[in-house]
Amino acid sequence: MLTGTNLVYTKKFNLRIVHEVIRVYGPLSRADIARHTELSVQTVSNLVKELLGHRLVQEGGRRSEGRGAPSTSLTLNPDGAYAIGLDLDRDHLTGVLVDLAGNVRHRMNVEVETPSPTEMLELMCGMVETMATRQGLQLNEVAGLGLGVPGPMHRDKGGDGYLVNPKAFPGWHDIPLASWLRERLNMPVFLENNALAAAVGERWYGAGRQISNFFYIYFGSGLGGGLIMNGQPHEGFTGNAGEIGYLPTVLSRDSANPLTEDEPHVGLHFNMPRLYERLRRGGTIVGSLEELDRLVLEGHAGMLEWMDDASDHLTALVLAIEYVLDPEAICFGGRLSDRIVGGLMDRVARLLPERRPRGKVDVPRHFLATAGADAGALGVATLPIYEIFAPAPRVLLKTRRVTSNGQSGRHRPVTSL
Amino acid sequence: MLTGTNLVYTKKFNLRIVHEVIRVYGPLSRADIARHTELSVQTVSNLVKELLGHRLVQEGGRRSEGRGAPSTSLTLNPDGAYAIGLDLDRDHLTGVLVDLAGNVRHRMNVEVETPSPTEMLELMCGMVETMATRQGLQLNEVAGLGLGVPGPMHRDKGGDGYLVNPKAFPGWHDIPLASWLRERLNMPVFLENNALAAAVGERWYGAGRQISNFFYIYFGSGLGGGLIMNGQPHEGFTGNAGEIGYLPTVLSRDSANPLTEDEPHVGLHFNMPRLYERLRRGGTIVGSLEELDRLVLEGHAGMLEWMDDASDHLTALVLAIEYVLDPEAICFGGRLSDRIVGGLMDRVARLLPERRPRGKVDVPRHFLATAGADAGALGVATLPIYEIFAPAPRVLLKTRRVTSNGQSGRHRPVTSL
DNA sequence: GACTGTTATTCAATTCGTTGGAATAATTGG
DNA sequence: CCAATTATTCCAACGAATTGAATAACAGTC
Numbered sequence: 001m002l003t004g005t006n007l008v009y010t011k012k013f014n015l016r017i018v019h020e021v022i023r024v025y026g027p028l029s030r031a032d033i034a035r036h037t038e039l040s041v042q043t044v045s046n047l048v049k050e051l052l053g054h055r056l057v058q059e060g061g062r063r064s065e066g067r068g069a070p071s072t073s074l075t076l077n078p079d080g081a082y083a084i085g086l087d088l089d090r091d092h093l094t095g096v097l098v099d100l101a102g103n104v105r106h107r108m109n110v111e112v113e114t115p116s117p118t119e120m121l122e123l124m125c126g127m128v129e130t131m132a133t134r135q136g137l138q139l140n141e142v143a144g145l146g147l148g149v150p151g152p153m154h155r156d157k158g159g160d161g162y163l164v165n166p167k168a169f170p171g172w173h174d175i176p177l178a179s180w181l182r183e184r185l186n187m188p189v190f191l192e193n194n195a196l197a198a199a200v201g202e203r204w205y206g207a208g209r210q211i212s213n214f215f216y217i218y219f220g221s222g223l224g225g226g227l228i229m230n231g232q233p234h235e236g237f238t239g240n241a242g243e244i245g246y247l248p249t250v251l252s253r254d255s256a257n258p259l260t261e262d263e264p265h266v267g268l269h270f271n272m273p274r275l276y277e278r279l280r281r282g283g284t285i286v287g288s289l290e291e292l293d294r295l296v297l298e299g300h301a302g303m304l305e306w307m308d309d310a311s312d313h314l315t316a317l318v319l320a321i322e323y324v325l326d327p328e329a330i331c332f333g334g335r336l337s338d339r340i341v342g343g344l345m346d347r348v349a350r351l352l353p354e355r356r357p358r359g360k361v362d363v364p365r366h367f368l369a370t371a372g373a374d375a376g377a378l379g380v381a382t383l384p385i386y387e388i389f390a391p392a393p394r395v396l397l398k399t400r401r402v403t404s405n406g407q408s409g410r411h412r413p414v415t416s417l
Numbered sequence: 418m419l420t421g422t423n424l425v426y427t428k429k430f431n432l433r434i435v436h437e438v439i440r441v442y443g444p445l446s447r448a449d450i451a452r453h454t455e456l457s458v459q460t461v462s463n464l465v466k467e468l469l470g471h472r473l474v475q476e477g478g479r480r481s482e483g484r485g486a487p488s489t490s491l492t493l494n495p496d497g498a499y500a501i502g503l504d505l506d507r508d509h510l511t512g513v514l515v516d517l518a519g520n521v522r523h524r525m526n527v528e529v530e531t532p533s534p535t536e537m538l539e540l541m542c543g544m545v546e547t548m549a550t551r552q553g554l555q556l557n558e559v560a561g562l563g564l565g566v567p568g569p570m571h572r573d574k575g576g577d578g579y580l581v582n583p584k585a586f587p588g589w590h591d592i593p594l595a596s597w598l599r600e601r602l603n604m605p606v607f608l609e610n611n612a613l614a615a616a617v618g619e620r621w622y623g624a625g626r627q628i629s630n631f632f633y634i635y636f637g638s639g640l641g642g643g644l645i646m647n648g649q650p651h652e653g654f655t656g657n658a659g660e661i662g663y664l665p666t667v668l669s670r671d672s673a674n675p676l677t678e679d680e681p682h683v684g685l686h687f688n689m690p691r692l693y694e695r696l697r698r699g700g701t702i703v704g705s706l707e708e709l710d711r712l713v714l715e716g717h718a719g720m721l722e723w724m725d726d727a728s729d730h731l732t733a734l735v736l737a738i739e740y741v742l743d744p745e746a747i748c749f750g751g752r753l754s755d756r757i758v759g760g761l762m763d764r765v766a767r768l769l770p771e772r773r774p775r776g777k778v779d780v781p782r783h784f785l786a787t788a789g790a791d792a793g794a795l796g797v798a799t800l801p802i803y804e805i806f807a808p809a810p811r812v813l814l815k816t817r818r819v820t821s822n823g824q825s826g827r828h829r830p831v832t833s834l
Numbered sequence: 835g836a837c838t839g840t841t842a843t844t845c846a847a848t849t850c851g852t853t854g855g856a857a858t859a860a861t862t863g864g
Numbered sequence: 865c866c867a868a869t870t871a872t873t874c875c876a877a878c879g880a881a882t883t884g885a886a887t888a889a890c891a892g893t894c
Binding site: 006010065068 | 838849850851861862
């Protein structure tokens with residue numbers, strides 16, 4: 001826990017910092033990097049040479065600005081590493097293969113319905129192998145696999161996560177999906193709440209690159225949330241931080257509505273099957289997110305009504321987040337279309353001022369996620385990348401705890417920063 | 418922001434780690450420290466020698482366990498450093514002088530009533546000088562001054578905090594109290610929300626030493642909260658993280674109780690002046706926290722009724738904290754007596770199970786703060802100590818940003834780890 | 835009581851990444 | 865064409881952690 005450090009770890013960290021600075025602010029020259037990192041130019045030169053050797057960065061053309069020697073610009077090499085992300089939800093499995101620059105090189109999508117764990121394992125392995133093959137990669141050339149699941153989840157001692165969602169995934173209790181996949185694919189596997197994964201993706205490739213404290217409100221087939229603090233994903237003690245969907249609708253019992261079994265928590269208002277049912281009662285038969293988007297575009301009354309109701313609850317959640325966490329920003333995204341998410345954001349923005357108990361001067365700003373509907377899959381795909389490259393403070397410490405990804409013996413790490 | 422590091426910072430950090438390990442797990446031998454920190458025994462020996470030179474640690478007797486050479490035990494030297502904390506609230510100003518081991522060596526308390534900023538400045542400087550003199554210290558031998566104020570607050574560009582509380586502190590708008598004190602006393606000054614300060618105190622000296630993720634619910638003359646994440650205090654983007662008192666009582670508007678101007682946020686149920694008024698309406702005249710404690714001891718019906726009401730709202734807040742943050746524990750403390758806080762905790766523990774929407778397996782545990790009624794003052798006093806000794810990840814980085822404490826030119830730092 | 839294995843601590847030499855200064859190269863501005 | 869400026873690399877040096885050896889002190893065993 002309270003471990004020291006030494007110059008070996010210093011180098012590991014500085015390598016990651018140089019990589020990170022290029023990723024976030026690039027293209028950059030060696031001198032630029034030195035200014036950003038406050039490292040000496042000599043040190044930067046050495047570190048860059050090493051990154052070039054690993055083919056993680058590449059030299060661009062020489063560019064001269066003002067007088068002085070022209071600088072050689074450095075950018076990340078997109079083909080420096082690949083990772084695969086699988087986003088599992090109650091109705092679908094989406095897979096993406098991304099490169100180091102965050103480009104989605106391949107994408108697959110399958111509709112599913114209450115699959116059994118073993119069926120799902122086969123489906124997942126098939127997807128991973130198919131996408132790797134398409135990219136012309138051996139499995140051991142893939143940096144790792146990220147797997148996003150709808151929360152809540154449970155973590156065992158080794159840090160591996162298990163689904164805890166008896167309603168959407170009956171028969172999945174205590175299924176060690178991550179271990180299975182590691183065994184089969186022989187690569188690092190990261191199982192994570194898809195909301196937090198989406199937040200990591202936004203932090204890594206989206207608007208979150210410049211924001212180190214934000215909350216991500218994730219609209220999947222339910223409502224989830226992920227938390228980035230000090231630039232790092234925050235899982236919480238049991239891995240369920242940000243599970244705002246489970247907050248009771250009515251916080252105090254002495255209010256006039258008593259708690260009913262039917263409507264206990266906010267998330268139910270964002271449950272897609274329930275929304276379909278609600279629309280069906282109004283005479284509109286839909287069953288997919290695309291159709292919902294079309295309804296909004298057409299100005300469907302029942303759908304707009306739902307958005308009003310939903311944003312009312314959403315406003316409450318935003319308030320809770322504001323006061324408990326005081327983040328710099330709140331990001332809205334997920335699998336719902338940008339039109340729907342944007343509509344909810346507009347409504348929340350209108351409701352918020354009158355709901356804040358007293359005039360706050362500094363309020364977090366809201367922004368729409370940049371990743372679009374594949375935010376979840378892209379997010380989990382970044383988890384292996386993040387593990388390898390992120391300049392987390394942890395990298396500096398000697399703590400050699402067993403990581404949760406637990407790469408088994410045979411896997412040769414793609415890179416060893 | 419994304420700065421590198423080098424071996425100078427490595428040493429600074431390792432020095433702090435050794436100090437911290439002794440503080441938390443001590444007394445420890447050099448060999449013990451090496452095992453904890455994963456540093457080599459030689460490195461530890463060198464670092465300990467340096468700490469001994471600074472008189473920050475001291476050698477105890479030699480102790481032999483089993484075979485082998487006996488080890489010399491090391492403990493912190495309580496007199497290695499002193500700091501002063503002032504806890505300001507609407508009705509009082511409490512000051513403590515603490516040593517490095519967290520012992521309160523001197524304590525002062527003054528009742529106040531809507532003081533002007535200049536009056537308060539004089540009062541504070543007087544307290545600081547009095548306590549320093551009693552301890553036989555020059556002002557420049559004090560590591561620093563921590564100042565706790567009831568939130569919310571506002572931070573300027575330089576990181577200095579300003580009170581934003583027009584009701585309890587009229588005429589204090591835009592008063593740079595921290596700068597004034599720095600100017601007058603010529604020592605580092607840290608202005609912080611007293612709830613967060615109490616959390617830091619609990620983390621540093623109390624049960625929080627072993628817990629690195631917890632939320633501190635602070636009962637002052639209002640309701641506040643402080644957040645420790647990854648062992649570090651979390652201020653939030655505007656310095657107001659944890660201000661749970663400002664959450665609306667009823668989260669969703671479509672509930673049967675509409676929002677009234679009179680009862681908008683949860684904190685009002687924990688507002689002491691309002692509690693006094695409530696008891697007065699019931700025929701009981703009290704005006705201090707000690708009297709409230711006595712009422713509970715005597716089983717006063719109105720007071721017990723308030724505790725029932727209050728814990729109902731508290732339960733809601735605990736739920737919000739559980740789901741947004743997922744901390745390891747929640748700490749209850751502040752200026753209310755342990756009897757009252759304990760009573761509230763008991764009631765919350767009874768209410769919680771039936772209010773959680775569905776069966777959670779891992780729930781944060783609750784514990785009573787160890788510091789007692791002076792938690793706030795003790796907490797702020799630890800802020801300067803924390804700044805000097807805490808092995809925060811930041812210490813490892815080259816970022817030489819202007820710190821918020823902003824020690825001016827003349828002050829010679831007590832120690833330079 | 836001498837011997838052996840174990841543990842704590844320090845001394846001396848080594849290692850390794852960062853650093854500072856000097857050197858080289860390329861470009862702009864006058 | 866020359867001076868100033870900027871980017872980059874070569875080289876020697878520094879400093880902190882590390883490794884290995886040495887010393888010391890103790891418990892248990894024969």
